[in-house]
Amino acid sequence: MALVHCPKCDKRISDKAEVCQFCNHVLVADPEKLDSERRINRIKKASNLMTQSFVALILFIGGLAYSAWYSDDGTSTDKIVAQVVTAISFVWYLITRIRIMLFKRDKK
Numbered sequence: 001m002a003l004v005h006c007p008k009c010d011k012r013i014s015d016k017a018e019v020c021q022f023c024n025h026v027l028v029a030d031p032e033k034l035d036s037e038r039r040i041n042r043i044k045k046a047s048n049l050m051t052q053s054f055v056a057l058i059l060f061i062g063g064l065a066y067s068a069w070y071s072d073d074g075t076s077t078d079k080i081v082a083q084v085v086t087a088i089s090f091v092w093y094l095i096t097r098i099r100i101m102l103f104k105r106d107k108k
């Protein structure tokens, strides 16, 4: 068993230690654990983006359908709200799709 210097507090510790006994600095990052954490984060991010694009699409279709069905009264507040929702959700959907595209491209 050799002694090495802790990179953080510079005290002498065993080279087998995973955590410095003096300052709790993590010396050996488990690559498998890091990898699985990264994978879990990617899955979470991907499902979050998919949920967002789904919600945006539903809002878009809903807003579009609402303004189409109530087209007889063009000045009603409801219709204006529906059109604003449609426009915002359309932009939101596009942004989310672009983010998904960039996310997929950035496969490590």
Ligand SMILES: [Zn+2]
Residues within 6 Å of the ligand: 006, 007, 008, 009, 010, 011, 020, 021, 022, 023, 024, 025
């Ligand atoms: Zn230390």
